[in-house]
Amino acid sequence: MYTAFYLDVVREDILDARQWYAEQQKDLDAYFVSAIKEAVANIIKMPSAYAVRYKNVRIAHTKIFPYNIHFFIDETKEQIVITGIIHNKRKDALFLER
Secondary structure, three states: OOOEOOOHHHHHHHHEEEEEEHHHHHHHHHHHHHHHHHHHHHHHHOHOOOOOEEOOOOOOEEOOOEEEEEEEEOOOOOOOEEEEEOOOOOOHHHHOOO
């Protein structure tokens, strides 16, 4: 069974998005966090189900929110390394350096 590991910048990604959703509608930020948790749980169950998109990085999508979860599989540590949680409209190239 894999575990999830988040780069520090991912926490910033989540906090920024969460703050934005909190300003839009009551409790929408909590719903956003729940959608992210559900998507990460699905990744952990079957990480290879997601195609490699660039530099060994795979991308999963949340069901409701327009966010992509960028991650790679570290087989030696049995970890899913989350490198970014990014809005669909942002360019992937911005996150290649992560």
